[in-house]
Amino acid sequence: MKKLTCHCGAIEAEVKIPIGGVEKIMRCNCSICKKKGYIIGVLGPDDFKLTKGEDKLTLYQFYTNTAKHYFCSICGIHTHNRPRSNPKIYGVNIACIEGVEPFEIEDVPVNDGKNHPLDQKQ
Template sequence: MDQSAYDDVTGGCHCGGVRFKVRLVDGLNTARRCTCSLCAKRGAIAVSARVDDFDIVKGAELLTLYQFNTMVAEHWFCSVCGIYTHHRRRSNPTEYGINVACIDGLSPFDFDTVVVNDGQTHPNDRPWGTDGVAGVLRYEPR
């Protein structure tokens, strides 16, 4: 997959009520999963974008916010179809994580391997010098 072809992308939720355009920080090279309590249940792959480079072009009024624990991270879902589109990161509130399954023409199954971050330990709580990687998720199509 040509990951550099995914710098400026469009996408949306399942029902089409929410549509967005976004410039990704480093194409698909930032693709990650996470082991935090929410991401472990959600199971999405996210890529990075600066908050200022993300625009809702349709359906902003349909987005619903979910927050928990420290109330810093913001998890956004379509209130009609329930699909998670993006979130503001607790570890870096100047960035959004964008659900790759919501990006037009892209699927989570397009990735052979995806780094899994240790979301159970906040970056500020990790021992100095550790990278925060919990493992790697692999997809091997048959």
């Protein structure tokens, strides 16, 4: 278990990631991830547990209001989200995880969230 925190420390969570770092990482070009500019770590339904600051978390939603984007109401740091493509899993801001150095990671794949699969006409 690793600790995930926002900047001010109001929000804390425990994340289960393999030794060596988060297995699946990506950037995303959807309208919100593009503006946040962060690297998303994809975690399974049981790999994230909020341990502190639930009352300080703010939920932001838009468009279909399916995805849940959470950020700290005090320091404004985005900590995690529940993606629209699979609301059971977690996307975390890997820069919030202790020991993770996002600027040392090269070749981060880009998810084409701008052309979301759920937006395609059948």
